[in-house]
Amino acid sequence: MVKFGYTILYVENVTDSIAFYENAFGFSRKFITPDNDYGDLVTGETTISFASKTLAKSNLKDGFIESSLIDRPFAIELGFITDDVAELVQKATSFGARLVSEPHQKPWGQMVSYVRDLDGFLIEICTSMDI
Template identity: 45%
Template sequence: MKFGYTIVYVPDVEASLSFFEQAFGLPRRFLHESGAYGEVETGATTLAFAHHELASTNFEGGHVAAWESTKPLGVELGLVTDNVESAHARALAAGAREVAEPRTKPWGHVVSYVRCPDGTLVELCSPMDG
């Protein structure tokens, strides 16, 4: 078994792809002609976005849309960067909302949290040593 991909269900796939390009510098890999599914380039594991309508075809009982929740969902995407402060500022400038400003943890790890316009919670963090 290996971890293959994450799909985030969003109201507008094109807008989420554009935001991740602008805010985090992750280039678009693919957008289906229907606009219902797209991916950004992240390395070995795929980060994809799919329209909420696609989710409704997969889950008979429905699902919780992240952007409709006033609080972040209990899942985050972690993006590793050498400069959390700069990445945090770039995300805010692109339209993210601040959840927690950059902080250094007691073990030296720097982290911050932002919420994307589509409701996705993103942790920006420095690489873990060791």
């Protein structure tokens, strides 16, 4: 059996990133190392984790492409489901998220908006797709 356990985002500052996700989205801190170079958030069944770029570089000797607000986002996104997209977008941007796309309705009825977090990772904020 295989179970999707977590996604790790390589960030500049683990504690700042965790604080952003706690404040903007209401997730709670599960764990952070004494060196503040790795941490987890409680987000439901799957954990969002954060590793410092320094720690990531020690694990990936050939390096990696770093996320940045200066560059376009990677071809991946985190999806957060809510009943009130506009309210959550406003809350996220008040804590430093950058608005990419205002809330808009898709042809199938779903409300969707996009923001980027402090490190430039793309976040979709949307209503549920109860199909």
